[in-house]
Amino acid sequence: MNMTPELDVPRLEVRNLVRTYEGRRVVDDVSLTIKAGQVMCLLGPSGCGKSTTLRMIAGIEMQDSGEIWVDGKLVCDTRYRVPPERREIGLMFQDFALFPHLSVADNVAFGLRHGSKAERRARVEQLLERVHLTRHIDDYPHQLSGGEQQRVALARALAPRPKIMLMDEPFSGLDNRLRDGIRDDTLSLLKEENAAVLLVTHEPEEAMRMADEIALMRAGRIVQRGAPYNVYTRPVDKAAVAFFSDINVLQATVNGALADTPFGHFLAPGYPDGTDVDIVFRPQHVRLDFDRNGKGPLPTASDGVPARGVVQRARFLGHESLVEFRMDYDGSILKATVPNVFLPEPGRPMWLTIRRDRCFVFPAQTS
Numbered sequence: 001m002n003m004t005p006e007l008d009v010p011r012l013e014v015r016n017l018v019r020t021y022e023g024r025r026v027v028d029d030v031s032l033t034i035k036a037g038q039v040m041c042l043l044g045p046s047g048c049g050k051s052t053t054l055r056m057i058a059g060i061e062m063q064d065s066g067e068i069w070v071d072g073k074l075v076c077d078t079r080y081r082v083p084p085e086r087r088e089i090g091l092m093f094q095d096f097a098l099f100p101h102l103s104v105a106d107n108v109a110f111g112l113r114h115g116s117k118a119e120r121r122a123r124v125e126q127l128l129e130r131v132h133l134t135r136h137i138d139d140y141p142h143q144l145s146g147g148e149q150q151r152v153a154l155a156r157a158l159a160p161r162p163k164i165m166l167m168d169e170p171f172s173g174l175d176n177r178l179r180d181g182i183r184d185d186t187l188s189l190l191k192e193e194n195a196a197v198l199l200v201t202h203e204p205e206e207a208m209r210m211a212d213e214i215a216l217m218r219a220g221r222i223v224q225r226g227a228p229y230n231v232y233t234r235p236v237d238k239a240a241v242a243f244f245s246d247i248n249v250l251q252a253t254v255n256g257a258l259a260d261t262p263f264g265h266f267l268a269p270g271y272p273d274g275t276d277v278d279i280v281f282r283p284q285h286v287r288l289d290f291d292r293n294g295k296g297p298l299p300t301a302s303d304g305v306p307a308r309g310v311v312q313r314a315r316f317l318g319h320e321s322l323v324e325f326r327m328d329y330d331g332s333i334l335k336a337t338v339p340n341v342f343l344p345e346p347g348r349p350m351w352l353t354i355r356r357d358r359c360f361v362f363p364a365q366t367s
C-alpha cells in the first residue's frame with residue numbers, strides 16, 4: 001500500500017469559518033474536511049447558515065475569519081485569497097439557470113477552457129451520454145423538461161473536472177416523482193468523477209440518501225457529524241432526534257441513576273439525583289398490543305412496562321400508518337407508527353411498549 005502523506009490530505013478543509021451579518025454570527029466556527037470521492041451533506045433548517053458557508057468556500061463571499069484549504073494548500077484566509085474562478089470548484093444551485101441562448105452542448109462546454117476543440121467536444125459528448133441527453137445535444141434549454149435541464153446543469157458543472165463540487169439544494173426545484181431517480185443518478189456520476197462534494201439540503205431524507213457523511217447544522221454551528229446511520233441512531237440532543245422524525249418525549253426525574261416513568265425505569269447513568277431528563281423516542285419504536293379485558297402484555301427486560309392509551313386518530317401515510325394515543329396516566333399524546341395499513345377506530349384502548357435500546361435520555365431543556 002502506498003502511504004505517501006499527501007494521500008491523507010483532505011481535498012477540502014475548512015477551518016473555523018465565521019461570518020457575521022449585522023452583529024449576528026450566521027456562520028459560527030464551522031470546520032469541515034472532505035476527501036476526494038466523498039459526499040458530505042450539510043443538513044439543517046432554513047436560515048441556519050448553510051448557503052453562507054457554501055458561498056464562502058466558493059469564494060463569492062468573504063469570511064470574517066477562518067481558513068479554506070484545498071489539497072493541503074491555503075486558498076483563502078483573511079489576508080490571502082485565490083479568486084473564485086481559480087479554485088477549481090464546480091457550483092450548482094437550486095436555480096441553476098442555463099444560458100437560454102446557448103444549445104445544450106454549448107452550455108456544457110461553457111466552462112471548458114483547456115484542451116483542443118476536439119477534446120472539449122469529446123468531454124461534452126461523454127457527459128451528455130452519461131446523463132442520457134445525447135439526443136438533446138443541439139436543443140435549447142426551453143425545449144427540455146425541468147429534470148433534463150437539471151442534468152444539463154450537472155454536466156456543465158462537472159465538465160471542467162472540478163476538484164470540489166458545491167451543491168446548494170440542487171434538487172428542490174424538481175417535482176417529487178422525478179427526484180429520487182435524479183438523486184441516484186447524480187450520486188453515481190459524482191462518485192465516478194471523484195470530486196469532493198458538499199451538498200446543502202434541509203431535507204433529512206435527501207441527506208440520508210446522498211451522504212457518506214452528514215454535518216448537522218443549527219444556528220450557524222455544526223452540532224453533529226457522522227455517517228447517516230450514526231447521526232440517526234446516536235443523536236446528540238433532542239433537536240437532533242426531532243430533525244429526522246416525529247418524536248415522543250417522557251419527562252422524568254433521576255433517582256439512583258434511574259428515571260422512573262409510566263413505562264418503568266430507564267437507565268440514566270451519570271445524572272445526579274434530582275436531574276430532570278427527557279426520554280426521547282421515535283414513533284417507529286413504539287410497539288402496540290390490543291387490550292384484553294383491561295390487561296396488556298407482560299413487562300420484559302428489553303421493553304419495560306406497557307402503558308395504556310386510547311386511540312385519538314389514525315392516518316395512513318403510504319408505507320406506514322401513524323396512530324396517536326391519549327395516554328391514561330396523564331392525558332398526554334404519544335405517537336406510534338406501524339408498517340402498512342393499521343387504522344384502529346378512535347376510542348379504542350391499546351397498550352404501548354417502548355423499545356428501551358432505541359430511547360435517548362437527555363437533560364431536560366429549561367425553556
Ligand SMILES: Nc1ncnc2c1ncn2[C@@H]1O[C@H](COP(=O)(O)OP(=O)(O)O)[C@@H](O)[C@H]1O
Pocket residue numbers: 021022026044045046047048049050051052053
Ligand atoms: N447578505 C446578507 N445580509 C444579511 N443577512 C443575511 C445575508 N445572507 C444571509 N443572511 C442571513 O443569514 C442567515 C443564514 O442564511 P443562509 O446561509 O442563507 O441560510 P440557509 O442556507 O441555511 O437557509 C439567515 O438568517 C439569513 O437571513
Ligand SMILES: [Mg+2]
Pocket residue numbers: 047050051052168
Ligand atoms: Mg440556503
